[in-house]
Amino acid sequence: MDFRTIVPIKNQSPKIDYEAKISLFGSCFVENIGDKLQYYKFRVIQNPFGIIFNPLALLQLFQRIDENYEYSEKDIFQLNNQCSCFDVHSQMNHSDRSEMIYNLNNTLASTRAFLQxxxxxxxxxxxxxxxxxxSDNRLVANCHKVAQSNFSKKIFSAEEIKESLTEISKIIWKLNPKAKVIFTVSPVRHLKDGxxxxxxxxxxxxxxxxxxxxEMKLKFDKKTTYFPSYEIVMDELRDYRFYGKDMIHLSEIAIDYVWDKFKEAWIDAKVYPIMKEINTxxxxxxxxxxxxxxxxHREFLDKLQLxxxxxxxxNPTIKF
Structure with missing residues (x-):
């Protein structure tokens, strides 16, 4: 007898190997996958502007990338001795205004280059x-602990979500027509919303x-795909033992399980031996x-360096 449902995972292509370059954007869950890819020394850029939860806020960043936007003083505000920007996560904050503007523009340029x-x-x-x-009726990526009275909360419709993903894809393929876009929905619940x-x-x-x-199937059938991380957690791992102490974020066991499913679908089996060696x-x-x-211990380190x-x-692309 089988006491749980198994989400079927399709074999995907093109496979990820050590020649691949992978860009990751979005919620905190994308970092669970990104951290694994980085651990195994794949070439990755991961949330260069920090975690962005909302797809319309993510679209705004892609539009900045597309237009070669240049951040300036007008994009920065100061609160509690920290400079912030409403386009990005607080991990980009800096005590020095000029340094933050430089970092934003440098990250924008490097992200564009990696995406290409x-x-x-x-x-x-x-x-x-x-x-x-x-004050200006625009969506922010992060509130940066600014008083909530300065914002209005809004839920975006399925149609607005669809339109934002369409525009994000257009920008990606404008920069890089060959890129394969993998979408997924985070299984992490946002219970602060209710x-x-x-x-x-x-x-x-x-x-x-x-x-x-x-809609994409009618135009670009092989250029996008969906990885069912949400369904794997909701249907296969529907038990609180697979969550962390906050009962919201996934436990390490759950992350490893989803990663194994991702690996099975996307990672080229030919590089498994290399991954095993990297793990060692x-x-x-x-x-x-x-x-x-x-x-x-010195002998141990010498052997490790060898x-x-x-x-x-x-494998010249692998960097430690």
Missing amino acids: ESSHVIITLGTSWGYILN FVENQRSKANLISGLHSYRE IQKGLSHRPFDETSPK KIKKLQDK
């Missing part, structure tokens, strides 16, 4: 809810995304000895 060479673009949708800045509100939000994301993909090296690099100065050199000689 990316074989795969992974986008995870987090929420349909967004916050509108009352239980019912979270369900409404996910429903709009799912409906908008699949409506978009149905990573564990060696994270090892903390009792005595760092001992001859035995392993790294041999691996990199065979």
Whole structure:
């Protein structure tokens, strides 16, 4: 007897190998996949502007990338000795205004360059809810702890979600016609919005995304695909033991499970032996000895560096 339902995972292409370049954007869940790809030393750019939960806020960033936008003083505000920008996550904040403007423009340029060479673009949708800045009626990517009285909360419709994904895809393919776009919906619940509100939000994301993909099938059938991370967690791992202490974010076991499904669908089996070797090296690099100065530990490090050199000689794209 089988006591659970299994979400079928289709074999996908083009496969991810060590020649691939992967761009990842969106909610915190995309970082779970991105962290695994980085751990195994694939070439990755991951949320260069920080976590962006709402697809319409993500579209605004893609529009900045597309138009070669140049950030300036007008885009920056200061609060509690920190400079911030409503386009990006607070991880981009800086105490120095000039330095922050430089970082924003440098990140914009490097993201554009990486996108132009990316074989795969992974986008995870987090929420349909967004916050509108009352002073100029625009959607912000992050409120940066500005008083909530300055914003109006809005849920975006499935149609608005669909339109934003259409525009994001157009920009990606304008920059890079060969990129494969992988969409997924984050299984992380946004319970601060409320239980019912979270369900409404996910429903709009799912409906908008699949409506978009149905249209794409008529035009670009092989250029987009959907990875069912939301369904895997909701249907296969529907138990609180697969969540962290906050009962919202996924546990390490759940992340590993979803990663294994992603690996099965997307990673070229030919590179599994390389991934296994990298895992051994990573564990060696994270090892903390009792005595760092001992001859035995120095010998261990020398052997580890030799392993790294041999691996990199065979696979020049792998960097430690």
